[in-house]
Amino acid sequence: MTLDNRKKNVLQAIVDDYVATCEPVGSKSLIDRHDFMVSSATLRNDMAELERLGYLEQPHTSAGRIPSDKGYREYVNSLMKVDCLSDEEGQEIKEKLGRSFDEIASLLKAAASTLADQTGYISLAMTPKLASSYLTQLKMLMIEPGKVLVVVVLSAGVVKNRMVRIPDFLTQEQIAQISNAVEQGLSGMPLSEISLITVATAAKDNQKVELPDSLLNQVLYEAYTAIKQADNLDVYMDGKHRMLALPEFSDTRRAQELFNTLSHDGLVAGYVDEVTKEDEKKQYMIRIGQEITLEGLNDCSFITTTYTVNGKVAGNIGVIGPKRMEYSKVISQINFVRMLIDQQLSDS
Amino acid sequence: MTLDNRKKNVLQAIVDDYVATCEPVGSKSLIDRHDFMVSSATLRNDMAELERLGYLEQPHTSAGRIPSDKGYREYVNSLMKVDCLSDEEGQEIKEKLGRSFDEIASLLKAAASTLADQTGYISLAMTPKLASSYLTQLKMLMIEPGKVLVVVVLSAGVVKNRMVRIPDFLTQEQIAQISNAVEQGLSGMPLSEISLITVATAAKDNQKVELPDSLLNQVLYEAYTAIKQADNLDVYMDGKHRMLALPEFSDTRRAQELFNTLSHDGLVAGYVDEVTKEDEKKQYMIRIGQEITLEGLNDCSFITTTYTVNGKVAGNIGVIGPKRMEYSKVISQINFVRMLIDQQLSDS
DNA sequence: GTTTAGCACTCTACCTTTCTGAGTGCTAAA
DNA sequence: TTTAGCACTCAGAAAGGTAGAGTGCTAAAC
Known part of the structure; x- marks a missing residue:
């Protein structure tokens, strides 16, 4: 009908x-x-x-x-009538995101902040996800005896570091040799294929230092966890406090439920992932009210889209607002921000 | 009277x-x-x-x-009667903070989360501050031509990295030489004394590469900003959403004012700094209601204390709750957490 | 068949009034 | 200085009344 x-x-x-x-x-x-x-x-x-x-x-x-x-x-x-961004709005967004960002983290943080400011709702930006990343570099820097900083660089431009402990007596040279060996063996390998075994193989194939296996394995294990941890999604969320101004959340209980759920980054990130898979072919994903299977967000609508790194599917940005949302405006704002992110992440 | x-x-x-x-x-x-x-x-x-x-x-x-x-x-x-932590409470906290953390950031994040869980109020933990830090290491890693990761390590165990752009044609060796020179010249120097001039002097005194001044200065400038940026306080805040459950915030307007202010990390950090200076000699700082000169927090009380790194005054942790707070309980919880942080940061 | 005017009806939001009870301050006696 | 007793106050709940925005339905008009 x-x-x-x-x-x-x-x-x-x-x-x-x-x-x-x-x-x-x-x-x-x-x-x-x-x-x-x-x-x-x-x-x-x-x-x-x-x-x-x-x-x-x-x-x-x-x-x-x-x-x-x-x-x-x-x-x-x-x-709905799809409306275009007004010139002033486009200008405002460009002012905040136009300059060149050196790190993906600060770019995404700025994107979230801009999106929250412009829409007046909650915004989020997530780092690129596992599937699209491969390892490009692995460095281990001795900070002091027994303490090493592992720096992991992924293809999407994500840089993560993690401090780990190793036996005191290992020298910077030994560590450097190990990390070089691992890097040589693994660089270019998709994160999903990296396991403790591939790390070990890479190290043993390429290294020239003589180290007892047990010691070497200890270091390799730390390197491995550092790499694995690098694919953890980081979520930048902004604008939460604005929701309290909306009449639909003047009842504190609702706001409480919402904030409760939102305080678990992981839940939200997981949900976005799920939704993205469902609507794979679409330019943006919209979920309304009860369609959202996240407890506490049933009075909200959720719009997300996917930005790309060098043309490949990468991470997500999105907006959470009341069901009574200015859909077409938010969509054009989100699209514009996505476009700017894409630009920044491709011309590098 | x-x-x-x-x-x-x-x-x-x-x-x-x-x-x-x-x-x-x-x-x-x-x-x-x-x-x-x-x-x-x-x-x-x-x-x-x-x-x-x-x-x-x-x-x-x-x-x-x-x-x-x-x-x-x-x-x-x-x-008030100063009460001691019950055994179970102490145990719970120890379970969450007892294990050894490799990075100060994750330690503080965990501390904030624990404190929020235990008190039921808002907690915060701040990285060590400028005054007590000096530079221990500076590394520059070439990520790709034209892009360098600057890793700054401070005395308090704070590690920060920042991606910067440099001219394409500089090689890893040149960059390494520059960063080694700067590190040699500056390591051990309090952050407050580091300026663009001291960086330049350090580099020129120690380096052996021949590079045109203008190029060198460009790199040094990036190194300098990376160092300066490393002393930015990071603030970890947790438990905000719990405030909505309290009867004093069932009026959304109050909650809104509070959250508005809290969304500006910098404001809060600045205020904590101020308070810490005022009550320098005290073990902990308490501000109640109107005593708090931060807009929006006048219905709250604020308790902070200072943790130490190797016995030296370093950063702050604190709790923000309603004026109707269980003061003595919160104080003992905060103290216990501080003690655990001190332990972790001294035995390294 | 679709549209419209008209009307009786419904129900919330708001106001007023009344009532209750917790809590007060004051006085005078112990 | 303490206490019993009492008159007084006032917020909040309960009850009643009104206004008005909005409805559905019917019967006539197009």
Whole structure:
């Protein structure tokens, strides 16, 4: 069953109005605000029909209608007008993200902050993920006897370091030789293929130092965990505090549930990953209300997109806001930010 | 004017009750809950007197009393019973912080998380600050032509890295020579004394490579900014979302103000620094309500203490909670965590 | 068949009023 | 100095009343 034209317009108008005011929309105010060439009674009939079909909900009998999840979904899929970023907005974003960032971490942090500022909602930016990364460099720097800094550089430009302990008596030279050997053996290898065994093989094939196996293995183990840890997703989230200003979160309990979930970076990152896989071919992923399978986010909508490093699928950025979100605006903002990230990460 | 003994007991009892219930305390319930050997009428007189002296406040005529900032202050300074951590609590904390951490960042992150879990309030942990740090190492690793990772190691065990761009044609050897020269010249020097000039002097005194001055200066400038940036305080904050569960923040506006301020790490860090200087000699710093000169935190209390690295004053950890805080419990928790941090940072 | 005017109906939000009870301060006696 | 007793105050809950935004339905008009 497909909606006739007027019903589509009615649904669209109701979503638009509700997004703007956060108040249930009645037939009268709908007439006032839009140029329907029919009477309020006609709209009432349409609205009743839309409700029967599940696109609208009524908080109580004598109130107006608000969009249901299904209503928002229809709106997002086929009703909303995709609007372009205004020049000023584009300019503002460019001012914050235009300059060249030397590290992916600071780029993503800035992206999250910009996105939060511009949308007024919660933003997040995640480092590139495992699947698309391979090891490019591995360095081990002796900081003091027994303490070594392992620096791991991944293809996507991610740099991670980790301090590890090794036996006191190993020298900088020995350590350097080991790390060179491992680097030679593994550089270019996708992270997913790196295991304790491949690390060991790489080291033993290439190294010239004589070290007892047990000692060598100890060092290799540390190198291995450092590499593995480097593919941990980092999540940069910003703008949380803004949600408290929204009327839908004036009830502290809701805000509490939301913040509770958001305080677990890992949960959110995992969810984004899942969603990205489901909608693989799409340019952006949208999840609305109950569609979100993360506890505490059922009053929210979640929009994510994927940025690329040198043209390859890499990490995600996204926005979490109320269901009553300015979808098309947020989408264009997110797209613009993604574009700037892509640019920065390809011209390197 | 000093309070007589019974008045002290009354004040103490009122604070204790109010902390427990968050409800104004009346003379009747005070009698019920404590063994004062006098009648409620007597207590009423005492309470009226305490109010006249500014230790108590009355939300309205027919309500009980709640402690004023001055009342809390008196309580903290001389009334509360300092209680020890229960064995289980100590055990729980040890479980989370007992294992050895290789990096100061992960230690502090874990400390913040533990403190938030244990207290139920907001915790924070800050990296060691400038004054107590000197440079121990400086390494520059060529990641790819034109891109160099500068690794800065400070005395307190802080490791920071920063990616910088340099002219494409410089080789790893040239870069290594420069960084070795700078490291030799500066290692052991307090951060506060390092300037662009000292960096340049160090490089020119020690290096043997021939490079045009303009090129060399470009590299040195990047090294210098990397060093300077390394003394930026990192702030780890945890447990924010818990505040929403407290009755004093069921009004979203207050929570919003609080979160707004807390979203600026720098502000908080700056304030902690200020407070630490004021109370230099004290083991811990306490600020209550209006005593806190940070907008949005006037309904809170703030307890901080200083951990040491090898016996020297270093960074801060702290807890932000409602004024109605379990002061003595929080103090002992904070102290315990500080002790564990001190241990970890001295036996290295 | 679709649209519309008209009307009775519903229900929340808001205001006012009343009532209750916890808590007070004061007075006068112990 | 302490206490019993009492009149007083005031927030908050409960109850009642009103306004108005919005509805659904019916019957007439297009």
